[in-house]
Amino acid sequence: AQSVAQPEDQVNVAEGNPLTVKCTYSVSGNPYLFWYVQYPNRGLQFLLKYITGDNLVKGSYGFEAEFNKSQTSFHLKKPSALVSDSALYFCAVRDGGDNKFYFGSGTKLNVKP
Amino acid sequence: GAGVSQSPSNKVTEKGKDVELRCDPISGHTALYWYRQSLGQGLEFLIYFQGNSAPDKSGLPSDRFSAERTGGSVSTLTIQRTQQEDSAVYLCASRSAGGSGELFFGEGSRLTVL
Numbered sequence: 001a002q003s004v005a006q007p008e009d010q011v012n013v014a015e016g017n018p019l020t021v022k023c024t025y026s027v028s029g030n031p032y033l034f035w036y037v038q039y040p041n042r043g044l045q046f047l048l049k050y051i052t053g054d055n056l057v058k059g060s061y062g063f064e065a066e067f068n069k070s071q072t073s074f075h076l077k078k079p080s081a082l083v084s085d086s087a088l089y090f091c092a093v094r095d096g097g098d099n100k101f102y103f104g105s106g107t108k109l110n111v112k113p
Numbered sequence: 114g115a116g117v118s119q120s121p122s123n124k125v126t127e128k129g130k131d132v133e134l135r136c137d138p139i140s141g142h143t144a145l146y147w148y149r150q151s152l153g154q155g156l157e158f159l160i161y162f163q164g165n166s167a168p169d170k171s172g173l174p175s176d177r178f179s180a181e182r183t184g185g186s187v188s189t190l191t192i193q194r195t196q197q198e199d200s201a202v203y204l205c206a207s208r209s210a211g212g213s214g215e216l217f218f219g220e221g222s223r224l225t226v227l
Contacts (some may be wrong), residue, residue, distance in 0.1 A: 032213050043117075043204060043218035044156075051213040090156065092216075099144065099163060101216060105155035 002027045004093050006104035013081045014112055021076040021107045023091030030096040033074040035065055038088040038106075047089075050074060061085070081111045115139075117219035119205050125225045126195055134190045134222045138207030145188050146208075146216065147180060151201045159203075162188060164210065195226045 003026045013019045025031055032051050036044040048059025050067045058064045065076045074091060091104040118137040126132050138145050147159040158172035162182045173179070177195075182188040192199055202223050206216035 034215055036218075041223075043220045044206075044216075046215045046217070049213070049215050096213075099161060100158060100169070101146070102158075103148075103156040 002093060002095050002098070002100070002102045004091050004102050004104040006089075006091055006107045008107050009105075010108045010110065012110045012112065015083050016080050019078050019081045019085070019109065019111070021089050021091075021109060023074045023076065023104060024072050025074060025091070025093040026072065027093055027095045029098070031072075031074075032094040032096055033065070033067060034092040034094070034101070035059065035063070035074075035076050036090045036092065038090065040087075044090060047076070081109075083111050083113055085109060086111045117205055117207055117217055119203075119219035119222050121222055122220060123223045123225075125227065127227050128197060129194055131191065131193045132195055132224060134192075134203050134205075134224070136188045136190070136205030136207075136219060138186065138188070138205070139217055141209065142207035142217070143185065143210040144208045145182060146206045147188070147190050148204045148206065149174075149201045150204055150221070156204065159190070192224075195224075197226050200224055200226045 005024045034049045035047040038044045048057050050057045055067045063078050088106050090106050092101045094101045120135045143164045145162045148156040160180045161169040177193045180190045202221040204221045206218045208214040
């Protein structure tokens with residue numbers, strides 16, 4: 001069965017420091033991996049995706065993620081956090097042979113000045 | 114429109130009433146999804162439409178929930194005899210058919226059942 005795990009409910013980081021939001025996945029086929037961000041009372045906004053090719057994917061707002069097949073992980077990273085990055089982050093996976101997207105439970109990122 | 118549009122943005126109803134939530138996907142997107150997000154929770158898949166194919170209803174939590182998509186575009190999610198546990202944000206998303214496209218989400222409809 002397809003699934004996504006975000007082991008941290010909350011991540012706290014100081015502004016200017018690097019941030020990492022963790023995600024691991026399980027799929028039976030080739031994974032398509034996605035990160036989304038949700039600001040309060042808003043829908044989800046797409047940040048980046050990995051489909052194939054280079055394991056390091058760059059996306060919106062300076063975020064990047066690294067696909068690690070052996071560890072079945074797709075951690076979200078940013079070299080220097082901003083207070084405005086504070087939001088709820090969701091990792092999602094889709095099996096290439098399926099049409100359903102499976103979402104993690106979300107990680108709340110708090111960036112403090 | 115430029116993005117996925119959902120209405121109403123907020124709906125307060127009394128227990129036992131029926132509600133309809135509407136989703137207008139991005140023009141040309143043939144795939145449409147409904148998800149439910151309860152307070153502090155992740156996204157729960159409800160139903161998926163792809164073109165003229167039969168929808169995947171495997172996520173609907175009970176027979177009080179139904180959805181349709183008319184003309185391959187606008188979709189309506191109907192909840193009959195609402196219960197307090199139905200209170201949540203209902204999110205609609207669409208994407209282009211095939212390939213590796215990401216989902217584009219609407220702003221959601223917040224349902225409160227008193």
